[in-house]
Amino acid sequence: MLQKAAPAKPKMANHTTPLIMNCWYVAARAGEVTRTLLERTLLGKTVVLYRKLDGTPVIMQNRCAHRSFPLSKGRLEGDQVVCGYHGMAYNPEGQCVAMPSLANAPTHARIASYPTVERGPLIWVWMGEADKADPALIPDTAWLESADWTTVTGYFHMKSNYVAMHENLLDQTHFAILHADTVGTPEYARSSLEIFNEGDVVRIQRALHDSPPPPIYGIPMKLTGRQVDRFSDSRFASPAGHIAFAKIVDLAAPDPAQAEYRVNITHLFTPEFQGTIHYWWFNSRDFGLDDAAASAYLTETSLKAYQEDVDALTWIQEEVEKGDGAPDELSFGPDRPGLAMRKIMLRLAMAEQPEQPQAAAAGPAAVAIKMY
């Protein structure tokens, strides 16, 4: 049997690592945030979401500063949220602007109002230190709002930690097993792989030349039976998500200018609590923009494959929660992209923690990792 490693300083984030706050996360789809107050839990905190009269989205702490009444159970009055208990009103910045029982509003009273940015179909939120909330840090998802692309999309509420979800998305070796009946193909497993670790981004590239396209590409592109070159660039963009860029080149295309087909797959997810996530996925293509059959096919195929991931990660989370202590784990060569990501996430998470004596600091992510 393997000897249990001495409880060493952990080097990887795992399902117990404190959630990273200094990051833009998706809070909601744009259409979910309206003039009706919406309650949601993000990063372990309940928030209330709404739009100002001018349409700007607002995301605030849901707990009234007075007696913790959830503001989402109150009402919207113009741009202000009015608590349903004593009528304490907050402006979109979280500042108290009225308290009916007082002659003068206690304007020094404030609750957290989080920086938000609306980008196409998404509303992003920054729940960490406000002065670090630079919109330039939001991952680029321009294709989601471009007329040159058509997108199908879906949502899962998942019982999983977000680190495990990121590792799943950076991991190419589970395709042939977990997704054997959906998107896994033996050719893909044979393709070459390059890993790039650029700052806090981890990127993997694959190329597969002169092979038949898998159904998930062949069918919507109408390339079944043809030979194609296939390129994939898949990246841990931030703790908030993973984006995969695929390019298929039809080797027999009569017009080389029309030989390329692109699919961008955008996986965005936000921890609800430590062991659950909100997961929004988007499958975008730059071809057959009005092809309803292609949209239906891609929706159905995506749902089937992602359900397999959701099931696997749920089972793992349940196994881990049932377990006695943090599980040891073994890692192998193909896990390198995931381990690179987990090192980044541990570093980001720990940088946000109050300083602790070294021994105690090892606590939250005390997992023994063996690498082979």
Added chain:
Amino acid sequence: MLQKAAPAKPKMANHTTPLIMNCWYVAARAGEVTRTLLERTLLGKTVVLYRKLDGTPVIMQNRCAHRSFPLSKGRLEGDQVVCGYHGMAYNPEGQCVAMPSLANAPTHARIASYPTVERGPLIWVWMGEADKADPALIPDTAWLESADWTTVTGYFHMKSNYVAMHENLLDQTHFAILHADTVGTPEYARSSLEIFNEGDVVRIQRALHDSPPPPIYGIPMKLTGRQVDRFSDSRFASPAGHIAFAKIVDLAAPDPAQAEYRVNITHLFTPEFQGTIHYWWFNSRDFGLDDAAASAYLTETSLKAYQEDVDALTWIQEEVEKGDGAPDELSFGPDRPGLAMRKIMLRLAMAEQPEQPQAAAAGPAAVAIKMY
């Protein structure tokens, strides 16, 4: 943003303060306690309730001293409770009087039997130090059993801490907001307020002269459209409840001796666990004693208004339980009656705790309160 106050010695009870044991609480309605064993959890302890052959109510520890079998699953034999597992029998004082497998009953064996007092429709229990159980400490609710009064009543099992419930009842400024559609009236918010802190009782008085009565008084009193004087005396009577005395004077009454109408509202509640309470309410009037329509109207109106309180307090409890740590809170002038009550409750609760080093003692109610 507000700076978080340094973790100071807390001055107010909150939802984490240990439950006060040395107090008479309502255990049950008189009619609930019969010759059939009844199990209930009060102050975090499961008890069994029944009546002796002479009708006297008995409330005992539910756990058999032998192997923790719940006595409520056993049976009543005369005045004794017989355990359903090995037949260990207890008299109403909790003393073992028989054990079938032994030649001599182990009469030194005892379980807790709690002092009880039956008063009209209620059975009160004292689960603290028995030698302090003075029946004179039971709040006066004589009107509940007087032929000069008619009472409508109801029960809620609520997800709330009892401190929050007390604060809600001492708080007049939520009427116009939370109860805007039921019992809140703008006139009431304008009325004068006096606060009296007498020993462990907190009392608030309001008077409102020469105004139309709100429907909740006007309709059952048949004074709609008349001008009235309105007086209210509402008090934190003990940790077990709050009583409000209202008097309406019909300014145009032909006979001044018949110008007064009284309504006593009795709110009695007992913690089940730290975050749930049993809540019995009573609306008693000294007019229209046989007026079935008035009874129906008052029942319906009370239920509607109290449901609003139940909802609000439940939402707050859920928000507090979801939250990361005890919430900070802000307090304002109109919160003074509630804060006075919370100081009393903290003092009473802490007096029952084993002595601790000062720092540790601050633990159970470590809430930062800001007052404005």
Added chain:
Amino acid sequence: MLQKAAPAKPKMANHTTPLIMNCWYVAARAGEVTRTLLERTLLGKTVVLYRKLDGTPVIMQNRCAHRSFPLSKGRLEGDQVVCGYHGMAYNPEGQCVAMPSLANAPTHARIASYPTVERGPLIWVWMGEADKADPALIPDTAWLESADWTTVTGYFHMKSNYVAMHENLLDQTHFAILHADTVGTPEYARSSLEIFNEGDVVRIQRALHDSPPPPIYGIPMKLTGRQVDRFSDSRFASPAGHIAFAKIVDLAAPDPAQAEYRVNITHLFTPEFQGTIHYWWFNSRDFGLDDAAASAYLTETSLKAYQEDVDALTWIQEEVEKGDGAPDELSFGPDRPGLAMRKIMLRLAMAEQPEQPQAAAAGPAAVAIKMY
């Protein structure tokens, strides 16, 4: 009132004592373990159960060494379990024999594979230190697979700690109370009792001469109305179970060689978690082997009586879990067999715990026991 005993070093196992690992426990019925992977939790650990191609049962840790995917959600390939996530394959010894994404299998990778023994209708597992797993330690249950015996059997998933279950089975004084309507008889309570403490086995013997048989024996043996001698030998065989041997002698049998009737009752149970158990019971007889009516009667009667035990132990467990701290308990003379068993179980459990300072060691079973 009884004074609470000073927190002394505990002398008895109770519902908080760490589970004993070094013991053969029943893992499953033989028929449950097939070529389909089966997941079960035993002693707080999730395991996967299956049969090799040659029929040998295998019980392994359910958590893949790589990323904790539950192997029971994977598939069986020959004698190997293949993880459903990345295809990591394990042989029945728990050694990794294949990892599709690697050129060479990481054969140093191992998960726990637990010693198993199949005996008639049962599969036994040893989840403690493997080098102590001597099959000679499995309690003898030869009658369960003998053609000279007929057995009826059932299963309960129970909310109970296994110590309380053992105590129930060693305890004869609850029959007349808890089982008053099923198997309890007043004669039995009068019978003599001898207790034998042999190593880690506790055995109680009873004899009752020249009395009418209780229905549970009289009816299937067709001895109603006759006088019989009745002998019982009931034993705490190991932490995994309790076996009762009953012998009835028909005093008026024409042929003395055919006067004896035997019933062996085998109670086998395995902790799932600390507060739940898997419970398999077997009622075996050496008479009326093909008597379907006797089988039906014994099944129905056993189910009724055991349901009473299941209810009682569930209620106790719920009462204990609701309670504030480990309950004190009182013990009496008839509890001696149970207390002897609880001393053995505490000794066995503590022998498996890492050494601790004396004070801390008292922790897990800190119950104050009074004996009278």
